[in-house]
Amino acid sequence: MKKITIFLFLFTSALVNSQSFTISGKIYDENNQPLAQATVFIKNANKGTSSDFEGKYQLQVSPGTYQVEVRYIGYKTQVKPISIGRQNKELFFYLTPETNLLDEVLVAAVRVKSNAPVTHSNLSKKQIEKRNLGQDIPMLLNYLPSVVSSSDAGAGVGYTYINVRGSNAERVNVTINGIPYNDAESQGTFWVNLGDFASSTQSLQLQRGVGTSTNGTGAFGASLNILTDATSENAYGEIANSFGSYNTRKHTVKFSTGKINEHVEIAGRLSKIYSDGYIDRAFTDLKSYFLQASYTDENTLIKAVTFGGKEKTYQAWYGIDATQLKDNRRQNPYTYENEVDDYQQDHYQLHWNQKLNDHWSTNVGLNFTKGQGFFEQFKEDEDVADFNGIVLATNGSGETDLIVRRWLDNKFYVANFNANYQDDRLELISGLSYSSYSNDHYGEVIWAKQFAPNAAIRDRYYFSDASKNDFSIFSKATFKVTDRFSAYVDLQGRFVNYQTKGITSDIAPIDVDTNFSFFNPKFGASFNINNQQQLYASFGVANKEPNRNDFEGGIRAHENLHDYELGWRFNSQNITINSNVYYMRYTNQLVLTGAIDNSGNPIRATSGKSYRLGLEVDAEIRFNKNFSLRPNIAISDNKNLDFKAPINGQIANLGKTNLSFSPNVVAGNALVYHPTEQFQVALLSKYVGSQYMSNLNSAVTENDVLDDYFTSDFNISYEWKTNKVFKSILFTGLVNNLFGREYVDRGYYFTYDDTWSNANQTTTVDGAGYYPQATRNFLVGVTLKF
Known part of the structure; x- marks a missing residue:
């Protein structure tokens, strides 16, 4: 009888440890608005996902203690501990703007949120950092949809160019912190004057098409907003x-x-x-x-x-x-x-x-x-x-x-x-x-x-x-x-x-x-x-x-x-x-x-x-x-x-x-x-x-x-x-x-x-x-x- 009891205990323990439980919840901004496509990452389990259009997320984990990290462009990264034993757990996040009001206001003024009816792509500082070795910003954007980048000297440094949906740089509106960057007269964008600017870029958003209203020359193929x-x-x-x-x-x-x-x-x-x-x-x-x-x-x-x-x-x-x-x-x-x-x-x-x-x-x-x-x-x-x-x-x-x-x-x-x-x-x-x-x-x-x-x-x-x-x-x-x-x-x-x-x-x-x-x-x-x-x-x-x-x-x-x-x-x-x-x-x-x-x-x-x-x-x-x-x-x-x-x-x-x-x-x-x-x-x-x-x-x-x-x-x-x-x-x-x-x-x-x-x-x-x-x-x- 004693052997049977020990066997059942070990079997039950193994069964519990092999089970998966759910960590779920929602991600909001400070105004209780859901944040879609926020990144959710469990650091010590090396698992990740992103929030849906209602700010919801869900991850399957084994029993244990974890650190759940949430990231969203323009907001402070937040990490919370959680322990999973014999039942599912909920964990909610309320993110605050990364730089008090600067990001919030500028994103609202010249950018769009992830669920807006505007076609766009975002790049964060962490994503830029992995390829930032001296090439200009158009070269770092080369792998976004509908983008073709080029350079005069052939190596991605110096005079570089970006083409979006067949529209050249004279038709791509560029703003830096909401300020127009395109030359007002030629309407071109001369990245050669901003050497290594990627090293001072927190995030950027490329809107394709007309996009949202912005400052400066009109967007006829795309608009690029740099923070x-x-x-x-x-x-x-x-x-x-x-x-x-x-x-x-x-x-x-x-x-x-x-x-x-x-x-x-x-x-x-x-x-x-x-x-x-x-x-x-x-x-x-x-x-x-x-x-x-x-x-x-x-x-x-x-x-x-x-x-x-x-x-x-x-x-x-x-x-x-x-x-x-x-x-x-x-x-x-x-x-x-x-x-x-x-x-x-x-x-x-x-x-x-x-x-x-x-x-x-x-x-x-x-x-x-x-x-x-x-x-x-x-x-x-x-x-x-x-x-x-x-x-x-x-x-x-x-x-x-x-x-x-x-x-x-x-x-x-x-x-x-x-x-x-x-x-x-x-x-x-x-x-x-x-x-x-x-x-x-x-x-x-x-x-x-x-x-x-x-x-x-x-x-x-x-x-x-x-x-x-x-x-x-x-x-x-x-x-x-x-x-x-x-x-x-x-x-x-x-x-x-x-x-x-x-x-x-x-x-x-x-x-x-x-x-x-x-x-x-x-x-x-x-x-x-x-x-x-x-x-x-x-x-x-x-x-x-x-x-x-x-x-x-x-x-x-x-x-x-x-x-x-x-x-x-x-x-x-x-x-x-x-x-x-x-x-x-x-x-x-x-x-x-x-x-x-x-x-x-x-x-x-x-x-x-x-x-x-x-x-x-x-x-x-x-x-x-x-x-x-x-x-x-x-x-x-x-x-x-x-x-x-x-x-x-x-x-x-x-x-x-x-x-x-x-x-x-x-x-x-x-x-x-x-x-x-x-x-x-x-x-x-x-x-x-x-x-x-x-x-x-x-x-x-x-x-x-x-x-x-x-x-x-x-x-x-x-x-x-x-x-x-x-x-x-x-x-x-x-x-x-x-x-x-x-x-x-x-x-x-x-x-x-x-x-x-x-x-x-x-x-x-x-x-x-x-x-x-x-x-x-x-x-x-x-x-x-x-």
């Missing part, structure tokens, strides 16, 4: 160094005092990045800084931020032609030793966030940006008539050799104000933004074989000044109609004045004084089918003014976009899926012709009516506690309607043609092995389908087609918790283009009429340029945290 480093409660320091192929190296020093007297924090960063580039002599030399001081109490946050940098990059933005690509894809046809871009940009921001009561909060943001720099170029056999009498001809043809510098000298002022109301059923955000921009464009001759008698070095041979004033006002509201259904309304008015007068760098007169008034309404709705599935639909209108290059080309009409989005989201313990269908219908879309101007900027032309129709799907599949798969794919049809172009001296109606630089398939994938919280290995893959570099559908020749390509990267990171001299040491490695594929991801295409080859017929002749990207290359880094 800089959060205020730190505790003091810390970091020293990060990385090295890699093409003599690429990054050196970063960061610090924070933590909260002094529980209210004041000072933090900063200094960085230096250098790379020889994959392309011969296409070096990049970047120096940058970031400094912030903040004051916080229970209801107030005041933050002063300054950041900027100086860049010097060698000429690589004209690419190489087809013959050069075949002979030596790394060659650089430019040989003048100082054929460089040399520019400095400094930003000064002040933010004041005030919580008035449990429902109301406000935010004021001020900004001043100063930029100045030049592009230096050697010109051979130039017509002296183009240089305003500064130089004399040195041969019988009226030509000479000289060196010029083309300057930009600009100032940018911004003032934003937002007010936010929130209760259990309504979230209302209203605000306004005003910006004033001025820029002087001028060129100097710094050397010539012979100056005119009354001329001097640095005399200007062209000059034009420009100013742009931009005022917008918006109000957006989310109504929780029922527990499952919510509606979204977003109304914006935007009013723009642009003026410029003088002579361009092409020695052509320019005189513009024009006003634009835009009304941009957006509507949407979300419906939770159950706690795992959500449907959403939205409609948005966007209008956008031409940029300076467009005005130089004689374009005066604005663009109009109607964007329709329909999405389905699924979120379970092991699978997360985000899918959507979009239809973007344009009137007077300014499409890339494929050509570039004398500064390497793309030239655009109006296309009449056009559209983009696509399906996007991204997912995370968690096979077990160690392995996950994160695929995404975008399949699209991008067309001009009834497209006309001059060919062989006649206007040809080409009918329905493909939109330039708009691949029909863009796919990515990440296979991630994560055996512990500190160690991760990932194989990243990217496929980009073939794309046209013009809108002509190869009506002249087939030189306007870029081949499809498939590349893979290998990423490894390990954080060693030393708890001695350093808190931890982070080791990071990245092998780009693992299989050494030779590919070109970007180029340009141009045509011109040749009337000399046949006296009786005009023939259209074409040409193309290409930007070859690096074959297999690597970066390794070590970050010391203390």
Whole structure:
């Protein structure tokens, strides 16, 4: 009998220990609103999941004592202990904003929440850190849905670019802490002026399509919202160094005092990045800084931020032609030793966030940006008539050799104000933004074989000044109609004045004084089918003014976009899926012709009516506690309607043609092995389908087609918790283009009429340029945290 009793005891104990019990609960913000897609992780069991659209989560565990950790972008990480014995347990979390009110107000003003009827992707600081080895932000976003990234020098450092849904950087609205970053005049985004900015980024959100109302230039393909480093409660320091192929190296020093007297924090960063580039002599030399001081109490946050940098990059933005690509894809046809871009940009921001009561909060943001720099170029056999009498001809043809510098000298002022109301059923955000921009464009001759008698070095041979004033006002509201259904309304008015007068760098007169008034309404709705599935639909209108290059080309009409989005989201313990269908219908879309101007900027032309129709799907599949798969794919049809172009001296109606630089398939994938919280290995893959570099559908020749390509990267990171001299040491490695594929991801295409080859017929002749990207290359880094 005694043996039987012992056997039953052991059997019962084994049975209990083999049983699984459930830890479940809900995750809320401080206003009792459920947080969807929050990360839930049991540290000592190495199990994880995410909350559903009602904020619910559930995990199966064996009996024991655990630490349950919850993370959500913009909120403080929270950890709670729990013991599981013979029954299931519930555990509820109430998260507070990470930086008092700053994150809350800025996310509400320019971002959307996870369950909003807007197609978007988020990246956290922890995700960015694993690949942050000196490459620019567009390269770090390369694996998001519908994104194609590229760089002039081929190695992801220097002049880098992002294309979303076939729309280039001039059509992607970028804000930093809610302040517009796109150049007001060219509408481009020059990441080269923000070296190592990823090291000062707390989180970012990429909204595809029209998105929510934002500040600055209109979003015609996407909007990217960047939030800089959060205020730190505790003091810390970091020293990060990385090295890699093409003599690429990054050196970063960061610090924070933590909260002094529980209210004041000072933090900063200094960085230096250098790379020889994959392309011969296409070096990049970047120096940058970031400094912030903040004051916080229970209801107030005041933050002063300054950041900027100086860049010097060698000429690589004209690419190489087809013959050069075949002979030596790394060659650089430019040989003048100082054929460089040399520019400095400094930003000064002040933010004041005030919580008035449990429902109301406000935010004021001020900004001043100063930029100045030049592009230096050697010109051979130039017509002296183009240089305003500064130089004399040195041969019988009226030509000479000289060196010029083309300057930009600009100032940018911004003032934003937002007010936010929130209760259990309504979230209302209203605000306004005003910006004033001025820029002087001028060129100097710094050397010539012979100056005119009354001329001097640095005399200007062209000059034009420009100013742009931009005022917008918006109000957006989310109504929780029922527990499952919510509606979204977003109304914006935007009013723009642009003026410029003088002579361009092409020695052509320019005189513009024009006003634009835009009304941009957006509507949407979300419906939770159950706690795992959500449907959403939205409609948005966007209008956008031409940029300076467009005005130089004689374009005066604005663009109009109607964007329709329909999405389905699924979120379970092991699978997360985000899918959507979009239809973007344009009137007077300014499409890339494929050509570039004398500064390497793309030239655009109006296309009449056009559209983009696509399906996007991204997912995370968690096979077990160690392995996950994160695929995404975008399949699209991008067309001009009834497209006309001059060919062989006649206007040809080409009918329905493909939109330039708009691949029909863009796919990515990440296979991630994560055996512990500190160690991760990932194989990243990217496929980009073939794309046209013009809108002509190869009506002249087939030189306007870029081949499809498939590349893979290998990423490894390990954080060693030393708890001695350093808190931890982070080791990071990245092998780009693992299989050494030779590919070109970007180029340009141009045509011109040749009337000399046949006296009786005009023939259209074409040409193309290409930007070859690096074959297999690597970066390794070590970050010391203390």
